Amino acid sequence: MRDLTLFAATALLGLAAASPSSSTLGLLNYNGVALGDWESAYDKASAFVGNLTTEQKLALITGSSVTSATNESFSALVFADGDMGLQDFNYVSAFSLASAIAMTWDQDAYYEQAKAVGIEFYKKGIQVLNAPTSQPIGRTPWGGRFGETFGPDPYLNGLATGLAVKGYVDTGVISGAKHFLLYEQETNRTNDPSSIGPNPASGPLPYSSNTDDKTLHETYLWPFYDAVKNGLGAVMCAMTKVNNTLACQNSDLLLKHLKTELGFPGLVYPDTKAQSTETAETVNNGEDYGDSTYWSTSVMKALLANGTLSEARLNDMTIRNVIGYYYSNLDNGLQPAEQGDGAFVDVRGNHSKLIRKYGAQSMALLKNKNNALPLKTVRRMSIFGAHAGATVAGPNQDLSIDGSGPTYQGHLATGSGSGLASFPYLVTPLVPLTVKATEDGTILNWILKDNYTSTAGSSLIPSVSGSTAVSPSYETYAGNSDVCLVFLNALSGEGEDRTELYNADQDKMVNTVADNCNNTIVVINTVGPRLLDQWIEHENVTAVLYGSLLGQESGNSIVDVLYGDVNPSGRLIYSIPKNESDYNVGLCYTSQCNFTEGVYLDYRYFDAHNITTRYPFGHGLSYTSFSYSNLTILKETPRIPASPTGNLTVGGYSDLWDTVNSISVTINNTGSLSGAEIPQLYLSFPSSADQPLRQLRGFERVDLATGEQKTVTFNLRRRDISYWNVVEQQWLVAAGEYKVYVGASSRDFKLHGSFMVRTHV
Known part of the structure; x- marks a missing residue:
């Protein structure tokens, strides 16, 4: 590693015990790592690579298919996102976001959802699943991709990450965990203005996450120990820098820590736009798979000829590219051929039941005054907020990696960018609530707009008259209801960080409804911490049901909990403070982002400074x-x-x-x-x-x-x-x-x- 900052002078100095020489550091069978149940895969990979020419090795590590001298073929690996299910495919499932499944605090759920996702990838002919997303870990609540991860506690994140890896591997696909490492925000994440994510006009970009050795290990490396232990076959290196060296050519991260200290046997591949033009540094410092635009045969042969790239390292790169293939038993010839994104091959099985079950289990009951929930038979109910119903067109919307948010004018059940799922359908809360109303004889009204104002006679609200006519306003609907359900959401994603942790229009809606309805129940689905103190102490806000994004069965999952078909058991994977100012880490707007908070994130920080939160980490009520x-x-x-x-x-x-x-x-x-x-x-x-x-x-x-x-x-x-x-x-x-x-x-x-x-x- 080069250009260590003074801040990190005590960091990343390698292993104290005897270690390999710099020329063999991180090489399989030279790094002192006992491969255990990877040994057989290593033997197969070594034998295959031993029968390849130099040209074939160079082709394989840049994504081409090859056939060895012994006529053994290796088809180029197919990589695809994502944690919530395959993107841009037909007849696939839209699963809960990682932050949602994390909120179940259920180790079986962590494994079973990952296994279901892996089955769909396998049956579509995909070999490498770009998941799980351990990080961004959630250093700052304003981070745009907070919702894609398992949360800021390293222990919980690590357990969920490891079980997700095991779930994927057990289905026969290779897990490609991301992002390695210390990639914690979208702002300034790339140095290419035409690329994805916002950039300032100037500066040495992408940003550098500068941290000390203790923080690196106890917070950010911790979950990857679990991942590697459970069969991780690939790691996606981030497009940002760590201590002023690009993550994808950072020898301390990739060679010392990942490949030696953690004993990782698989391949390292770059995130979009993460591969450096400095070819010698990338190949020698730990990246194993790359774009032939930079790793052309002529360039790589020149590096071999002048000794910059050793034959041992090239063999190591090639072995690492195929070892996961053998470890996951993909060489057994049983995986179906790759299906195009337009192919109508149904791989969903009974996954809708699993999605509904775990979606309900993930919802956390934060408040339940006077046992307002579960709902019994309701005479008159009103529903408020765009999040309760469908968008004008859907369900698959182009939630761009150039940024989305801060709220969504429709029911929010998937993320954006790499966290986006392909819905076969979407159940919004209004649908099962309408079914319940028909069963119970409930009079049901709704206003599906967060900043609604009434204009009777407009094209939106036709003019009506007669004994049942009611002026369509928050006040009148709320005042004529026994129960009022207010639905809120918060959206962000890849390419843009959050601008708010609460929303003025939504909070005004809650207060207006609560001023007129003495049994106001708030339902929230959010990508990250959503502050509640603008209305949480209102005497008429009787219950709050809180969760992340739940996938295709979202409405059913929510209503199952509202009516008591499922007793809530979700728990917060982060604290909810009273004020934005209670947080110790905001966004970094410079090219040097110093992680001076160390290991003190979320409850560890709030505990250290005796800050009273509205709801603590791990909180959740039951019926x-x-x-x-x-x-x-x-x-x-x-x-x-x-x-x-x-x-x-x-x-x-x-x-x-x-x-x-x-x-x-x-x-x-x-x-x-x-x-x-x-x-x-x-x-x-x-x-x-x-x-x-x-x-x-x-x-x-x-x-x-x-x-x-x-x-x-x-x-x-x-x-x-x-x-x-x-x-x-x-x-x-x-x-x-x-x-x-x-x-x-x-x-x-x-x-x-x-x-x-x-x-x-």
């Missing part, structure tokens, strides 16, 4: 109630080596994944309805580890019938009690007291205890 009891810590004084002693493997040192302690609690459903609780384990470290006040280190979804109780066990891995030591360049365990907190959110603790770690060499 029933639960009790916690019987906290049991298996080992009160475990003896653990300070440094890892295992072999360096795929996923890091092997003993990082060993269970070193277990904590158990009993959860009892004390209410009158069946439901699911999400007990959460938080850990405080000894002061010598220099860690935040508390950190999430375990959670489980527990389904309980009325009166039922279950014991939940949290297994702490060595890495869960480790911190990154910048001097030793290693994950170390600090000796001392570890405090344990178990509860329903990051600030609602039901039980607590501690254990004392003794370290030894």
